[in-house]
Amino acid sequence: MEISQDQAVPPGVVWAVDSLDGTSVQPEEEPELAQAAVEGAAIGLAAIAEMGVDVAAYTVHLIWVGMNVVDTEATAVRTAACAATADAFGLLDRFEVSGDVRGWRCEPMRR
Incomplete structure (x- = not known):
């Protein structure tokens, strides 16, 4: 995951x-895992914007998405991409990663 403010690339993911x-x-x-990665980065970007950070000029570049063919599923990839986006902005400490029978989630911490 990389972020940039390159005007030649449209903002977003x-x-x-x-x-x-x-x-x-x-x-x-x-395709399901690739889509989950894009969705997770977009979720992270939206949550960061809701925290008051101006992300309008930023582009999140998904440059590598790891998986284990035995047990990687979409909620884990979505969560990892969200967490990586938060980390790229230096805000991972304001997010919480959790999981249960419904799958994995990455969400801003409730204050």
């Missing part, structure tokens, strides 16, 4: 994983 990187999730092979 972009898939930037090298299509030849066999160590990362690829949309053609794991």
